[in-house]
Structure formats: C-alpha cells, structure tokens
Amino acid sequence: xxxxxxxxxxxxxxxxxxxxxxxxxxxxxxxxxxxxxxxxxxxxxxxxxxxxxxxxxxxxxxxxxxxxxxxxxxxxxxxxxxxxxxxxxxxxxxxxxxxxxxxxxxxxxxxxxxxxxxxxxxxxxxxxxxxxxxxxxxxxxxxxxxxxxxxxxxxxxxxxxxxxxxxxxxxxxxxxxxxxxxxxxxxxxxxxxxxxxxxxxxxxxxxxxxxxxxxxxxxxxxxxx
Numbered sequence: 222x223x224x225x226x227x228x229x230x231x232x233x234x235x236x237x238x239x240x241x242x243x244x245x246x247x248x249x250x251x252x253x254x255x256x257x258x259x260x261x262x263x264x265x266x267x268x269x270x271x272x273x274x275x276x277x278x279x280x281x282x283x284x285x286x287x288x289x290x291x292x293x294x295x296x297x298x299x300x301x302x303x304x305x306x307x308x309x310x311x312x313x314x315x316x317x318x319x320x321x322x323x324x325x326x327x328x329x330x331x332x333x334x335x336x337x338x339x340x341x342x343x344x345x346x347x348x349x350x351x352x353x354x355x356x357x358x359x360x361x362x363x364x365x366x367x368x369x370x371x372x373x374x375x376x377x378x379x380x381x382x383x384x385x386x387x388x389x390x391x392x393x394x395x396x397x398x399x400x401x402x403x404x405x406x407x408x409x410x411x412x413x414x415x416x417x418x419x420x421x422x423x424x425x426x427x428x429x430x431x432x433x434x435x436x437x438x439x440x441x442x443x444x445x446x
Contacts, residue, residue, distance in 0.1 A: 311427065
C-alpha cells in the first residue's frame with residue numbers, strides 16, 4: 222500500500238466523521254478553505270527548487286545536540302523532510318513511510334533528517350511514537366523553513382479552528398507566531414545543490430519515498446566519480 226493511498230484512506234474516514242474523529246462538517250469546510258487559499262497564493266512556487274543551493278543551517282536534535290547541514294553533507298547526500306508536528310497524523314504517516322525506506326537511502330550513502338518547528342520534547346515524542354531511527358531537528362520560529370520558502374502564517378480563522386481542536390501550536394512549538402511549514406521533501410547532493418524538491422501546500426498530499434531514489438542515485442554517482 223502506497224503512502225498516498227494510506228493518507229487518502231485516513232482522510233476519507235476523517236472527513237466522513239467516523240469514530241474516533243467525529244468531526245463536524247464545518248471543520249472540514251474550514252480546512253478545505255485554508256488549503257485552497259494557500260494553493261491560490263502561489264507560495265509553493267516560491268520555495269526552493271531543484272538546482273538551487275541548500276541554505277546552511279544548524280539546528281538541535283531531540284537531545285539538544287547541534288546538527289549542521291555541513292556536517293550532514295560531509296557524510297553523503299541528504300534527504301530532508303519538513304514535518305509540521307506530532308499533532309499531524311498525515312505527517313506521522315509520512316515519517317513512518319520514510320523510516321521504512323531508510324535502508325534504501327542508506328544503501329546509497331544518504332542521511333535522512335526531518336525538520337519541525339516543534340520543541341525537542343515533542344520531537345522526542347514523535348521519534349518514540351513513530352519508531353524512528355533518524356532525528357527530528359527543531360526549527361524555532363520556522364526560520365529554516367522560511368529560508369527554504371516554506372513558512373506561512375496561518376489565517377485568523379484557521380488559528381481559531383486549531384484552538385477549538387486543542388491544537389495548541391504555541392505550546393507544541395514554544396513560539397507564539399502561529400506559523401507552519403508547507404510539507405516538503407528535498408534531496409541535496411554533497412556539493413549543496415538541491416537535486417529533488419517536492420513542495421505541496423495541500424498537507425494531505427505527500428510524494429512516495431521511492432520518488433527520491435533517482436536523485437539519490439544521481440548523487441551517489443557524482444560522489445563516486
């Protein structure tokens with residue numbers, strides 16, 4: 222079963238209001254409105270693309286250790302997934318799929334990290350709940366996401382909806398700004414050039430992990446040359 226088919230099945234149950242979700246249709250309508258507006262804004266087209274250079278960054282892992290992009294790339298190509306947070310079921314299913322694909326990435330010499338605005342406590346929770354062996358790096362205020370062109374500010378009506386659903390992003394993130402990253406996936410070669418980029422303002426749509434393998438093979442070929 223593909224990642225997207227799992228996401229579609231979850232979305233169908235959620236939007237049908239099946240237990241344990243029992244979400245009123247007004248909530249679904251608000252979520253659809255927010256996604257449609259983000260798509261219409263053209264924000265995804267402004268994000269970094271294949272051929273662009275990776276912005277340098279240093280972020281903390283769940284144990285508080287600094288992790289730099291330079292150190293990661295010193296060991297091989299890099300796969301980056303931007304992760305909204307432990308509260309997002311779509312993101313958690315994506316992390317689980319990436320974990321399943323991790324041996325294929327490692328065979329090609331690649332490292333995998335997720336980047337999230339959530340604080341280290343919640344990153345540790347994400348790692349534990351999803352049985353991850355790769356780190357989730359904390360991106361305070363979504364500053365690295367902004368450098369990639371992924372950060373967006375939530376509309377007031379969406380903030381109110383999240384509050385009503387007890388999705389307290391300031392509590393999860395330690396940041397009062399109510400911003401999120403658009404879900405995104407990148408493959409970066411050891412020279413710092415982005416070889417693959419997939420950004421989707423619809424958080425229910427995610428690429429398959431296997432979609433990155435051609436770019437990782439390309440990166441491995443460059444490193445061997």
